[in-house]
Amino acid sequence: MPQHIKRLIGVFAIFIVLFLVMRQVLKPSSFGELGHFRAKAIYENTLRPMHYTIADSCTKCHKSIRADKDQGFHKKLKCEVCHGPGLKHSLFANQFKGKELPDSLILYKPGERKDCAICHQINAARIKILFDTINNTMIKQIDVAEHNPPDLKANEPAKCIDCHNPHQP
């Protein structure tokens, strides 16, 4: 074998060994176990904290509201649809019985016109649901600005919840 080929083989061997060593050092531990990614990342993705609770955890304590809600049109709605994420509240609010809740555990209490308008503001795309008798759903559509317009002379404009009980509308 010519001398220069031998040298070239030597150089190549050094590079290949160097590459293998570098790869071993730089490659994350679980890379390639399940594919071209770190298998550990699947586990890391499960570590995020939850915020929304599951359906029944609210009504364990708030029994009267459940009784109210079961008779009204909002019976299928989950509490968190209006009140926001409540996992923390459902876990820790029990410890503050009789005392005042800390701010972090107080859930949102919707009552403004804009809160109800999220579902009930009249809109051309919502009309179809109003007349949907097949699924037996009916979502009342009103023009929030025109429906019982707020009295400008009074200091506080009328809220929806002044007339309608949101748990039993």
Place this chain on the structure above:
Amino acid sequence: MKNEKNSLTRRDFFKAGTILASGVAIAGSAVIPYDGVLFAAEAPGAKGKWYGIGIDINKCIGCGRCANACKQENNVPKDPFYFRSWVEQYTIKNDGSVLVESPNGGIDGFKQSVPDKEIFKSFFVPKMCNHCAKSPCTQVCPVGATFETEEGIVLVDENYCIGCRYCVQACPYGCRYIHPDKGTVDKCTLCFHRLKKGYQPACFEICPTEARIFGDLNDPGSKLNYFLKNHTCMVVKPHLNTGSKLFYNAISPEVR
């Protein structure tokens, strides 16, 4: 002249012919046949879970609670341009033009901007990651920081992402964004942290009209399979062959 014409003997002809034929056969075996999955409702292997999503446009009232729940559950930045899940209102006017609106992703509700007289039809389309079976976004990642799990969920490895934005460009549904604080890409994980604890993703849990259906495509008795069998469902951009697993009922061809 005569000699030159007959220089190819029978033996030579068969020799060359055999070599050519075997060459073509070997090269042909390396060609991967077309394996399009326009409708990924059938799982590749019949083992384990294979999650899919169904959305009934007829039932969506555009309350945007799904978009809101997603932001709260996953700590998505509150600015109106970072969304993992959002709602669009499509308005098709009488003159045929299409108007697409999504004020703050639908979280604050929708206001009808076109008078009733001009509207031919209008509907809400909730959008989110399609969790494609052949996702373009995972194919382009140069470092292997985004991948599909065995359950068919497309996830991001935050600790490994270099923030090159290549996948943001690749996603035909616009479902990825760069997290402003972390500098890495962020997207819908189908609430993987909830799934693993046995709960539904937040947006499915919260939908007041049950317009969103979540289920296992491998389970013939799942809610999602029932939904797919009983409705005429389609995916968005089927021509891109992404193997999307987000099936819409009653979707219009205008939806992009």
